[in-house]
Amino acid sequence: MKEGITISLEYALLSMLxxxxxxxxxxxxxxxxxxxxxxxxxxxxLTRLEQEDLLGYEHVEQSGKPDKKIYFLTDKGREHLQKWxxxxxxxxxxxxxxxxxxxxxxxxxxxxxxxxxxxxxxxxEQKVKYREGVLHEMEKEFGDKMEEITSxxxxxxxxxxxxLALDKEEIAWCHWVLDLLNKGKSPVS
Amino acid sequence: MKEGITISLEYALLSMLxxxxxxxxxxxxxxxxxxxxxxxxxxxxLTRLEQEDLLGYEHVEQSGKPDKKIYFLTDKGREHLQKWxxxxxxxxxxxxxxxxxxxxxxxxxxxxxxxxxxxxxxxxEQKVKYREGVLHEMEKEFGDKMEEITSxxxxxxxxxxxxLALDKEEIAWCHWVLDLLNKGKSPVS
DNA sequence: CTAGGCATGTAACTCGTTACATGATTGG
DNA sequence: CCAATCATGTAACGAGTTACATGCCTAG
Numbered sequence: 001m002k003e004g005i006t007i008s009l010e011y012a013l014l015s016m017l018x019x020x021x022x023x024x025x026x027x028x029x030x031x032x033x034x035x036x037x038x039x040x041x042x043x044x045x046l047t048r049l050e051q052e053d054l055l056g057y058e059h060v061e062q063s064g065k066p067d068k069k070i071y072f073l074t075d076k077g078r079e080h081l082q083k084w085x086x087x088x089x090x091x092x093x094x095x096x097x098x099x100x101x102x103x104x105x106x107x108x109x110x111x112x113x114x115x116x117x118x119x120x121x122x123x124x125e126q127k128v129k130y131r132e133g134v135l136h137e138m139e140k141e142f143g144d145k146m147e148e149i150t151s152x153x154x155x156x157x158x159x160x161x162x163x164l165a166l167d168k169e170e171i172a173w174c175h176w177v178l179d180l181l182n183k184g185k186s187p188v189s
Numbered sequence: 190m191k192e193g194i195t196i197s198l199e200y201a202l203l204s205m206l207x208x209x210x211x212x213x214x215x216x217x218x219x220x221x222x223x224x225x226x227x228x229x230x231x232x233x234x235l236t237r238l239e240q241e242d243l244l245g246y247e248h249v250e251q252s253g254k255p256d257k258k259i260y261f262l263t264d265k266g267r268e269h270l271q272k273w274x275x276x277x278x279x280x281x282x283x284x285x286x287x288x289x290x291x292x293x294x295x296x297x298x299x300x301x302x303x304x305x306x307x308x309x310x311x312x313x314e315q316k317v318k319y320r321e322g323v324l325h326e327m328e329k330e331f332g333d334k335m336e337e338i339t340s341x342x343x344x345x346x347x348x349x350x351x352x353l354a355l356d357k358e359e360i361a362w363c364h365w366v367l368d369l370l371n372k373g374k375s376p377v378s
Numbered sequence: 379c380t381a382g383g384c385a386t387g388t389a390a391c392t393c394g395t396t397a398c399a400t401g402a403t404t405g406g
Numbered sequence: 407c408c409a410a411t412c413a414t415g416t417a418a419c420g421a422g423t424t425a426c427a428t429g430c431c432t433a434g
Contacts, residue, residue, distance in 0.1 A: 007393075008286050015293035025413055034288035041394060043415060064403060066413040078296070085293055086301045088308070089286035096281035097197050099223035099351075101274045103344035104204035107267070112275045113338060119277070148373050149302060155292035158369070162288075162362045169358045173351045180347070184337050196421075214385050230422060232387060253431055255385040383432085393422075399415080406409085 008090065009037055009045060014054065014073060014081040019152050021058075021072040033159050046071055054080055102177075110181055117181070121174045124167050131164040197279065198226055198234060203243065203262060203270040208341050210247075210261040222348050235260055243269055291366075302370055310363045313356050320353040 012035040016027055024043050031037055046069075049055045054077035057069045073081075098120060105113050138146060138157060146153040201224040205216055213232050220226055235258075238244045243266035246258045262270075287309060294302050327335060327346060335342040 008284065008289060009393085011286070011293075012289045015289050018293060018296065023413075024415095034292060035284060036282045036394095038395060039414075040396080040416080047415095062412090065411090066400095066402070068413060081293055082296050085290045085297050086305075089290055089305075092283065092285035092287065093225045094281065094283040094285075095197065095224060096283075097200070097278035098281065099348060100197060100201045100204050101278055102351075103223060103348055104200075104207060104270060104274055105347075106338055106341055106343045107207065107271050108274050110338060116275075116278075147369055149295055149299060149370055150373070152295055154295045158294075158362075158366050159288060159292055161365075162291075162359075165358055165362055166355060169354055170351075173347075173354055176350075177347050180336055181338055184339070198421085212385075213387095225422095227423060228386075229388080229424080236387095251384090254383090255428095255430070257385060379434100381432105381434090384430085385428100387427080389424100389426075391422105391424075393420105395420075396418085398417075400413100402412090404409105404411080406407105 007045070009035060009041065010049065011081060011084055012037070013042070013045065013049065014077055015155070017055065017071055017073045018078060018081060019156065021070045023060075023068040023070055025068065027071075033156070033163060049077070053077075110184070113181055114178060117174045117178050121171055124171050124174070127167050128164060128171070131160055131167065135160050135164065196234070198224060198230065199238065200270060200273055201226070202231070202234065202238065203266055204344070206244065206260055206262045207267060207270060208345065210259045212249075212257040212259055214257065216260075222345070222352060238266070242266075299370055299373070303367060306363045306367050306370070310360055313360050313363070316356050317353060317360070320349055320356065324349050324353065 012031060013027060016022060016030055022030065024039065024046050027046075028037065028039050028042055031042075046055065046057075050057060050071070053074055055071050056074050057071045059067065060070050061067050098116070101116060105116070135157075138153065138160070142151070142153050145151050146157040148154065151157075201220060202216060205211060205219055211219065213228065213235050216235075217226065217228050217231055220231075235244065235246075239246060239260070242263055244260050245263050246260045248256065249259050250256050287305070290305060294305070324346075327342065327349070331340070331342050334340050335346040337343065340346075
């Protein structure tokens, strides 16, 4: 009893920690590529996973900064994660307010519409820059070793490549929409 | 007081209904392009929005099928939505278990990894087919009228184009990963 | 004859966010 | 001096899911 309360975040944490030990704080940041969670959800969950012996931790004292707990995966945790991977994944969900606004964009004037899309482009260009930076760092550090499935950096590498491609596609789409908006505006033909 | 409890789903419903009146059941299906919600969340919300005079509804009797309520947007609802559109959208979130599995894929054997990605491709090819079908229907029905921002179908059109492009990009990425997996496997060089 | 689609609703629960709480250090 | 970063935690609430409930019709 009490077992089996799933929670995908649980596996998200395990999959991060199997690559390298992290503090809860660090996990909150790294998680962002494929899952979003606030620290208020992460910390209690880490405590629970530690109590279930899926994780262990080491207390690290720091000078000038608060102390931290570095969590690592136990053998039990590794097995737990491994068994889960081959099971069929749940259907993906995406919640993006921008898309609702885009759906109802015909209600607004062209200027407001353009503003929304140019802001979107700016935001995504920031992301692209950041992803490219991370990928550049990874390449410097690991070379094409991470292109091998046996590398513990393989997963992170392919996910950053995916996000990058998707973000670029989103930008391209925004430009396409902006072109449509401009076409409608011009009083030519 | 009591005002301002946000909920993006509220605006998702309004933006659907401003295009055309729908039943709660229908909304649940149409919503899928940009927001996912179960009927147990939709029905009570529709009731609330109706009580707040943002929506009205008409009771429609059907033969062979259960009766239904066709909801429509009131002027107040339209204004409410319009005001919201120009405000900066919340940061998007995506939760996809597959990505967690992809992150930890290096833990598994190559066959399991391949299976995961080929299943993903199959699922997304289904989606692409469906989106293309919908776009085809839209083109037949409205022609390039929907490429104009003043058309009430503009939003739906651009969102389907977006989803289609993104799904295709996802498939391309999966193939790229499969290539990497095959490279590692072949005992050539 | 039974599984699935149409159609609406409520109750109980879990997942996830916001707000509260603390505190030292660094950069503008 | 104020904001941000590092670092961890709890409490209260809101958002979203699962399960319960009903009932008729159609296709395999």
